[in-house]
Amino acid sequence: MTATATVAGLADEVLDWRFKAIPASAWGVSVRELLASRPRLSDFGTPLLTLDAGALAANLETMAGYCASAGVGLAPHGKTTMAPALWERQIAAGAWGITLANVPQLRVGRAFGQRRLQLANALVDPIGLRWIADELDADPDFSFVSWVDSVRTVELMSGLLHAHGARRPVDVLVEIGQPGARTGARDIEEAVGIARAVAESPRLRLAGIAGYEGVVAHAASPRDLEAVSAYLRKLVALHERLTEAGLYDPSAEIVVTAGGSAFFDQVVEVLGPLASSNVNVLLRSGAYLVHDDGFYRGISPFGRSVGDSPLISAMHGWARVLSRPEPDLALLDGGKRDFPFDEGLPTPQYANGDPGPVAGASVTAVADQHTFLRLDPGSTVKVGEVVRLGLSHPCTAMDKWSLIPVFDDSSSTDPIVVDLIRTFF
Incomplete structure (x- = not known):
């Protein structure tokens, strides 16, 4: 069987609890069937790692x-x-x-x-x-x-x-x-x-x-x-x-x-x-x-010296605010088990599709299952809201996920999943 045919066969894999990106509502259907339903970001739980098709x-x-x-x-x-x-x-x-x-x-x-x-x-x-x-x-x-x-x-x-x-x-x-x-x-x-x-x-x-x-x-x-x-x-x-x-x-x-x-x-x-x-x-x-929003964005030749078409980060993390125990602190539900951290901590980009609430915010630490997000005390970020994170170093990102949703446009408010990428680490 050719490589193309073998890869195509992955669309027939039946989804279940083994894939932490997949909601329980999709268990028992195939990859092909789930994609045909055109699920959106809002249909998936957090934490989540995604790729961008464009x-x-x-x-x-x-x-x-x-x-x-x-x-x-x-x-x-x-x-x-x-x-x-x-x-x-x-x-x-x-x-x-x-x-x-x-x-x-x-x-x-x-x-x-x-x-x-x-x-x-x-x-x-x-x-x-x-x-x-x-x-x-x-x-x-x-x-x-x-x-x-x-x-x-x-x-x-x-x-x-x-x-x-x-x-x-x-x-x-x-x-x-x-x-x-x-x-x-x-x-x-x-x-x-x-x-x-x-x-x-x-x-x-x-x-x-x-x-x-x-x-x-x-x-x-x-x-x-x-x-x-x-x-x-x-x-x-x-x-x-x-x-x-x-x-x-x-x-x-x-x-x-x-x-x-x-x-x-x-x-x-x-x-x-x-x-x-x-x-x-x-x-x-x-x-x-x-690519990424950290180490390689800073060091890649396309960002330093080569050509006019820089590479674009195709990966993002999505994590939900679990707690705001202090005025300038939010705890997110993703951590080291979900997102890379060896070449730089995640960077907050959006909260519920709006960059305003996380303007000036920074990630100061990650634990196994939590991200520490330091905020302006006046930030409007609320418990339950989803924060999009820029990530650094793809080599230690994808190994944490066996199935990765691909969005049509990660910058839209509720992007559509157009593919699911299977990894074999």
């Missing part, structure tokens, strides 16, 4: 257009959403494939028919590696690539694949990292040695190099941006060394990949010139589709 479409078009004009490919990091329906939209918009972070995520990708997957990690788990080998052997149209950052990793993978009797070699990219940061070889000489080990293995195929510049900086000051560029120049130097040494497998599509959602403009500037008929420069930006 923002998703605009962000998809913006990033696809940017990559096309820059001459680079896009393998969006699917871990951000873990939503096969959204992956399919990204593929339809021209994405090379989907990037994922671990074996359970890869299994979701394969269950929904994804034909080209990148694991942005090493694969040394015997159970996972044997499963991938079986997937490759069973499906000649399935393409898979993972990363390696040590000779030991190469030896483990080669030995496990040999013992399992794998028929197809596994494509790997040599990862170069940063001292004191995450995974990846710490210098170019070490990375070249790893590449030689891959080239000598009959069970692996050297298909390129990889890195992640997001480990170098978490802000966009001139000093941070130069540190990112310096790191990316190491990838260029490694690629040149491997090319000169003839270590890439001549039968492989060569991949040079970097690029999260914060510094992809620099990846294009530094790595983009490497793109050619046999070298595919791939960005892995994942947060662009959903």
